[in-house]
Amino acid sequence: MPDTTTPERLWAAAHAERAALADDLAELDEAQWTQPSLCGRWSVQEVVAHLSAAASTGRARWLVSMIGARFDADVHNARRLTEHLGSTPTETLQRFRTVVDSTTAPSGHTAAWLGEVVVHAQDVRRPLGLPGRPPVPVVTEVARFYAARDFAVNSRTAAAGLRLQADDGPFAAGAGPLVTGTTLALTMAMAGRAAFCEDLTGPGVRVLRDRCARP
Known part of the structure; x- marks a missing residue:
């Protein structure tokens, strides 16, 4: 990698x-x-x-x-x-x-x-419907940054109290109800994009989706 x-x-x-x-x-x-x-x-x-x-x-x-x-x-x-x-x-x-x-x-x-x-x-x-996706190692760095702090988006707040686990790379963060999916889907959800919660699984998805829906 x-x-x-x-x-x-x-x-x-x-x-x-x-x-x-x-x-x-x-x-x-x-x-x-x-x-x-x-x-x-x-x-x-x-x-x-x-x-x-x-x-x-x-x-x-x-x-x-x-x-x-x-x-x-x-x-x-x-x-x-x-x-x-x-x-x-x-x-x-x-x-x-x-x-x-x-x-x-x-x-x-x-x-x-x-x-x-x-x-x-x-x-x-x-x-x-465009298929382009950034490489997993690239998105992993963004995911780690987002999980660690609120900056341009309230990403750390979105992920608080949840265990985020990528199924296509090494990214993992937090503790609590599990949310699993691609590194990109987890990153987009932390950025507040509810559409990407459709790509995630686990008992913590509902909480993350609710947070994405907030203004």
């Missing part, structure tokens, strides 16, 4: 996942770009614009934006998304391709920024 634990390798994994997603998106038609994603009210195109914004916002820019939004993350995200949304899906995709190799981020939590692309890629792939 390849080592993905250093910041350099985590960034390399993020770059690979961005590139893979960009290739998937290149085949979409106009209707697919407007389809709802798994990420709140955002369409597929808006999720891609958000990914471009995330890869273009360093610490200083993030702080200025958050102050301007009065530390309302939803307002901050909406404003930055609008900046990176193209006038057409083709333009939005072109803008995303320009940041594929970016290492710009608001903080040094590299696993979180890898998680940003892993989660949002599935936010668009699942509704569109």
Whole structure:
């Protein structure tokens, strides 16, 4: 299993996942770009614009934006998304391709920024029926980060009091009622995506699903 634990390798994994997603998106038609994603009210195109914004916002820019939004993350995200949304899906995709190799981020939590692309890629792939999946070692690093702390998502809170056990890799965390499934499904559920609870089994699934359903 390849080592993905250093910041350099985590960034390399993020770059690979961005590139893979960009290739998937290149085949979409106009209707697919407007389809709802798994990420709140955002369409597929808006999720891609958000990914471009995330890869273009360093610490200083993030702080200025958050102050301007009065530390309302939803307002901050909406404003930055609008900046990176193209006038057409083709333009939005072109803008995303320009940041594929970016290492710009608001903080040094590299696993979180890898998680940003892993989660949002599935936010668009699942509704569109696209088969792309990141490698298990890559998702394992995101799962470990999510189980350890709340950061961009309330993942640790979602997993609290549960035993999460991957059936396709080494990830395991917590104690309590068991939830079993792929590393990707567990990661997406910790990120609040209830649709992925359908892929999980065990006595703790109901609790995790209920938590995913909360605002």
